Amino acid sequence: MVVMNTTIDQTLSDLLEGVASLPPVAARILSLTTREDCCLDELARVIACDAPMALRFMALANSAALFAATPVRTVREALVRLGLRRTRDIALLMGMHDLxxxxxxxxxxxxxxxxxxxxxxxxxxxxxxxxxxxxxxxxxxxxxxxxxxxxxxxxxxxxxxxxxxxxxxxxxxxxxxxxxxxxxxxxxxxxxxxxxxxxxxxxxxxxxxxxxxxxxxxxxxxxxxxxxxxxxxxxxxxxxxxxxxxxxxxxxxxxxxxxxxxxxxxxxxxxxxxxxxxxxxxxxxxxxxxxxxxxxxxxxxxxxxxxLQGLEDALVRQELEQDSRRAREIQRRLLPVSSPVVPGYALAAENLPGRRVSGDFYGYCPGPDGTLLLMIADIAGNGLPAAVLAGNVQACAQTLAGVVPDPGRLLATVNQTLFESTGDESFATMFLARLNPATGELTYANAGHTPTLLTGPTGGTKWLSAAAPPLGLLPGTSYPMHREILEPGGCLVLSTDGITEIIDQREREFGRENLAQVVAGHLSNTPAELGQAILQAALAHASGISPPSIPGRHHDDMTLVVLKRLATP
CATH class of the missing domain: 1.10.3210.10 (Hypothetical protein af1432)
Structure with a gap:
């Protein structure tokens, strides 16, 4: 470290005498976001006191850069979307830009x-x-x-x-x-x-x-x-x-x-x-x-x-391929070998690997009371780190599922565990639904995951959207629980964004509307047939050819779970 003499120290002090400190609100934001027990409500109140800064946070949270379809309307919602790290960075950058x-x-x-x-x-x-x-x-x-x-x-x-x-x-x-x-x-x-x-x-x-x-x-x-x-x-x-x-x-x-x-x-x-x-x-x-x-x-x-660029590239590719194989093997082990048999219901799942190995996984956890927990998740990132994190998240969720039956509480517990054990770059989206086979009641919670599609026997649709942020971003987050009824002849389609966000040659996404149309057109099919129809439609959208003869721009894994309640005789 540089050691200064008294004269230099005084010169520096005189030089900085007229330099302003951080704006009070920015300084308070930095102080709050560096605390382990940061209170989101207190942070939102601090920012709301500064109208220009509050508007800046709202505008950023609603910007196209965050790829969010649902607009935020409060400062708190903006902070949830931005995350603590980005909130801190914005406050610091604004303060430095003033200087x-x-x-x-x-x-x-x-x-x-x-x-x-x-x-x-x-x-x-x-x-x-x-x-x-x-x-x-x-x-x-x-x-x-x-x-x-x-x-x-x-x-x-x-x-x-x-x-x-x-x-x-x-x-x-x-x-x-x-x-x-x-x-x-x-x-x-x-x-x-x-x-x-x-x-x-x-x-x-x-x-x-x-x-x-x-x-x-x-x-x-x-x-x-x-x-x-x-x-x-x-x-x-x-x-x-x-x-x-x-x-x-x-x-x-x-x-x-x-x-x-x-x-x-x-x-x-x-x-x-x-x-x-x-x-x-x-x-x-x-x-x-x-x-x-x-x-x-x-x-x-x-x-x-x-x-030695050619040799070096070959070595880089070889290392990436080895990592990809290891990641793919981890992901393969995460997926169930078969779907459970539930009287009165039919269940199937599909996972189509993409060019990039991602952290998609799904699973089932039977409850001691005869209920069945369905889960699907998407880990941020791709490759070996995402696959390893997916294994940790899945193990945590399945271990806790036996003692925390409420999907909302289960997500909150996994969120806290993930936040405390990983860095800011690690997070996951997850959808949980607990089925009561006797009544068809679905109790679900969504942590920032792609909306799940619920259809009725005549084709009516409802999207079960996220009401809370992904896992691992904010400590102490609550995940609200909701209830729906899966009617006889209806189905529930859980998917990851590799399906709805696959793009065609003109950069247009497959989207939820196309997914709903495919489901509506195949309600009489088995879950396995419906799952295949969804994948084929998405790939056809990407390649521009139906049926698709090439995988098109299929970079991300495509994962889905289809649960169908059989119609009563």
């Missing part, structure tokens, strides 16, 4: 270019941290965001000093931080450290930002090394501008930073671009479209420079 607007210039550096660079460093740090067991990706994102805060504050509080530092950097080919240190005696990161301390960020994050000022070696904490690597990576791609005038890191240096994988360079570039675009959209940052074109071209040149 460092993305319009105008910081000295001679266009503000929008500096924001591009800063967001890219934060994104790159977050992605790099996912492969480091000692570093949290959220911490890397936050620290990366603060790493560049000193320059806009200097432009505001000491413009002449910043201008002189830029001239020195250009004249002697220096990093801007070193030029500032020669003139003022401290680096811009020390300004960022002061602001982080003022905003009461964790000491380890503050220390990591401070430690980036050194030359760095393998003895440095992981987060500091990751931040330096992220900074060098973004500079090499010439993405945005940070004011540095020293030579851009070479391809060989970047290869060493990335572990020698040219393929990883290109993948990381794409991931950074997506995260930057998403983050900028949260606060309406006007970043120039098409930013990543030159950066991607540069990434491909780096991959070629590193060499």
């Amino acid at each position: 460092a607007p993305s319009t105008g210039h910081y000295g001679d550096i266009p503000a929008v270019e500096y924001w591009r660079f800063t967001l890219a460093v934060a994104a790159a740090g977050s992605v790099m941290a996912r492969s480091d067991k000692h570093t949290d990706s959220d911490d890397a994102w936050l620290a990366g965001l603060f790493l560049g805060l000193g320059v806009p504050i200097l432009a505001r509080q000491a413009p002449a000093a910043l201008s002189a530092a830029r001239q020195l950097a250009c004249a002697e080919a220096l990093p801007l931080a070193e030029a500032v240190a020669r003139i003022l005696g401290f680096r811009p990161t020390q300004i960022a450290v002061r602001m982080m301390t003022r905003w009461e960020f964790p000491a380890e994050l503050t220390a990591a930002v401070s430690d980036t000022a050194g030359a760095g070696d393998q003895s440095d904490p992981s987060l500091s090394r990751i931040l330096r690597s992220a900074h060098g990576f973004v500079r090499h791609l010439r993405y945005g501008c940070c004011g540095d005038e020293d030579p851009v890191p070479s391809a060989d240096h970047l290869a060493q930073t990335m572990g020698g994988s040219g393929r990883e360079v290109e993948i990381l570039t794409r991931q950074v671009g997506r995260q930057v675009s998403h983050t900028a959209a949260l606060i309406d940052l006007d970043l120039v479209p098409g930013d990543l074109g030159p950066a991607l071209d540069q990434a491909r040149r780096v991959a070629a420079r590193i060499g």
Whole structure:
């Protein structure tokens, strides 16, 4: 960590004397969202007190980026949809944007270019941290965001000093931080450290930002090394501008930073671009479209420079195929071998694997009172991590089903377990329905899952939609329970979004309306025949050919469970 003498410390204090702190509402949001016992109602009340911020949260929750068909009408509903992490990020970004607007210039550096660079460093740090067991990706994102805060504050509080530092950097080919240190005696990161301390960020994050000022070696904490690597990576791609005038890191240096994988360079570039675009959209940052074109071209040149691209791609594909096989095997073991026999009912299920292995699963849990619990779930993500998480969620739900008969309470218990045992990126949607065979009563609860279709004997339909967020996002969430009657001759169709969201060549989804039409046209069929008809219709929609001769754009797994109550003689 950098140690300052008394004179420098006083200079910094004088420099920051006129710099505003976070807006009170933003500061309160940050405080609440970092608490383990965060109360959603209290958070909603705090945001509702600030009308512009409340409107911003409502607009974001209803934006097309979240792919939600049902509009939210209250701040609380908006927070449920956004989640605690995104809520925290929005508050922090809004506060920082007030301090460092993305319009105008910081000295001679266009503000929008500096924001591009800063967001890219934060994104790159977050992605790099996912492969480091000692570093949290959220911490890397936050620290990366603060790493560049000193320059806009200097432009505001000491413009002449910043201008002189830029001239020195250009004249002697220096990093801007070193030029500032020669003139003022401290680096811009020390300004960022002061602001982080003022905003009461964790000491380890503050220390990591401070430690980036050194030359760095393998003895440095992981987060500091990751931040330096992220900074060098973004500079090499010439993405945005940070004011540095020293030579851009070479391809060989970047290869060493990335572990020698040219393929990883290109993948990381794409991931950074997506995260930057998403983050900028949260606060309406006007970043120039098409930013990543030159950066991607540069990434491909780096991959070629590193060499052995063909062999490397083959090894990457081989590793991905091995992971895919392991994930597929896990998923296969999660699915029941057969459907239970329930007198007066017929039951069947289908799972059609997609190109990507996802976390879809379904299951049945007979109750001691003669009831039958049906479940279907979809785990966020794909590949081996999603399959492993699916196994954990299924085991948790099936274990608890015997002692927690109420579907709503069961979802609440699984939600709390998932929230406490996984990170912010891990969540699942799930639909549970308990059938009383004697009466046809269905007691159900929905945790953010694709609506389930209930049809009557004459084809009338009702969608059993979600009334609560997915599992694992918010602690202490309640999942309301509802009741319906499955009439003789009617059926219940549980599905995952791989069916309703499959798209055709014109990017149009199969959708719920088409699903309902297929069901209505096959009410006289057996559940197994109905399930096959649904899959065939969805695949035909994707391929444009009926019957489908090719799988079309079938990327996601397609899973469904069909329960039919037999008509009385």
